Amino acid sequence: METSTWKQLEAIMEAYALDTNGGPEVLRRVTIADPVPGAGEVLVRIAYAGVNYAEAEHRRGVFGPAEGWEVPGLEASGQIAAIGSGVEGFRIGQPVAAYLPRFGGYAELVAVAAPFVLPLPQQFDLTAAGGFGCVAPTAYGVVSAAARVSAGDTVLIHAAAGGVGSLAVQIARALGASRLIGTVGDPAKVSYAQRLGYDLVLPRAGFAAEVLDATGGRGVDVVLDPVGGPVREESLTLLAPFGRLVAFGDAAAAPDVELPMLSLWKNNRTAGGYNIGDLARRAPELWRAHALTVLDLVAKGVVRIDVAEVVPWDRVRDVHKRLDAGSTTGKIVLHVADL
Numbered sequence: 001m002e003t004s005t006w007k008q009l010e011a012i013m014e015a016y017a018l019d020t021n022g023g024p025e026v027l028r029r030v031t032i033a034d035p036v037p038g039a040g041e042v043l044v045r046i047a048y049a050g051v052n053y054a055e056a057e058h059r060r061g062v063f064g065p066a067e068g069w070e071v072p073g074l075e076a077s078g079q080i081a082a083i084g085s086g087v088e089g090f091r092i093g094q095p096v097a098a099y100l101p102r103f104g105g106y107a108e109l110v111a112v113a114a115p116f117v118l119p120l121p122q123q124f125d126l127t128a129a130g131g132f133g134c135v136a137p138t139a140y141g142v143v144s145a146a147a148r149v150s151a152g153d154t155v156l157i158h159a160a161a162g163g164v165g166s167l168a169v170q171i172a173r174a175l176g177a178s179r180l181i182g183t184v185g186d187p188a189k190v191s192y193a194q195r196l197g198y199d200l201v202l203p204r205a206g207f208a209a210e211v212l213d214a215t216g217g218r219g220v221d222v223v224l225d226p227v228g229g230p231v232r233e234e235s236l237t238l239l240a241p242f243g244r245l246v247a248f249g250d251a252a253a254a255p256d257v258e259l260p261m262l263s264l265w266k267n268n269r270t271a272g273g274y275n276i277g278d279l280a281r282r283a284p285e286l287w288r289a290h291a292l293t294v295l296d297l298v299a300k301g302v303v304r305i306d307v308a309e310v311v312p313w314d315r316v317r318d319v320h321k322r323l324d325a326g327s328t329t330g331k332i333v334l335h336v337a338d339l
């Protein structure tokens, strides 16, 4: 019996999953039961799965210990394979992009609550859509909702050449930011970041003095910070009056910072945060509004999902090694299947 026929009869699928936390080697190719869409869910047959830094954190156990086999993966593109009860507006075979709040992207199939699934316009290819569902609403939520970037702002973006960074710069520009400064951990990433539309890209070492110099001592209106630790502390010193710093990650895995409240309130500065998982749990309609806004910006050609690499999914451990080392550039998507 051919494997594919056997798989269909047995309703099993392949996935990369972990049942313990650790290095990239804990991601193992497994055969598990097909997910079944419950009420309010759809089943997506995956073509591409985006790779996110948060999945390396998931693998390492940053969000808690593995409980049985867990399939990481926060975003994917593909086609609707089945529709759960109570779901309207989808058809079998429809191309979609999805955010996966309960993970599951490193697999052939995933069941996901319908509000997190977006039917794709015709011109939106599945490759770019694979790197959309988590990264695009995050970039929009951070830039627009949390940092309130508006016309004339000078914006500083850390991890400027990353998945979120590569979109945040374009969205900030679309919202009228007049000066975009990025920092990167490795000077080798400068040229890639420059192509994304930054006015200035700096190696992160010594960035604070460079930013002050570049802004004539004024500092910046907005800082977008997924790094944390000393980078966050130094960034707070760069906020101009009315400035906003948004924390949305802790890539440096450094101890939390203490806020200089006196300096914040005396100068109308704000420090805030953004978290897509929390947003999706409490306000899924906001996730959807943000995602649809970016989809529209992409359709109008204002913003581009810049997929830097498409990698066969059996090389997912190599990608995770590079995520751990902070050496990836741009958005990476895994090719799971031709649909």
Ligand SMILES: NC(=O)c1ccc[n+]([C@@H]2O[C@H](COP(=O)([O-])OP(=O)(O)OC[C@H]3O[C@@H](n4cnc5c(N)ncnc54)[C@H](OP(=O)(O)O)[C@@H]3O)[C@@H](O)[C@H]2O)c1
Pocket (backbone or CB within 6 Å): 051, 052, 053, 054, 134, 135, 138, 158, 159, 160, 161, 162, 163, 164, 165, 183, 184, 185, 186, 189, 204, 226, 227, 248, 249, 250, 251, 252, 253, 274, 275, 276, 277, 323, 324, 325, 326, 327, 328, 329, 330, 331
């Ligand atoms: N809050 C949310 O809802 C949310 C949602 C999505 C993503 N995020 C966060 O946003 C950030 C970007 O996510 P992404 O998936 O697009 O990843 P990414 O930016 O493509 O990759 C992570 C980047 O973090 C930087 N980094 C700094 N210190 C690091 C360290 N010690 N180890 C590894 N990398 C380090 C590296 O860039 P440099 O070389 O420039 O330092 C690295 O390329 C991550 O911190 C992620 O956790 C948050």
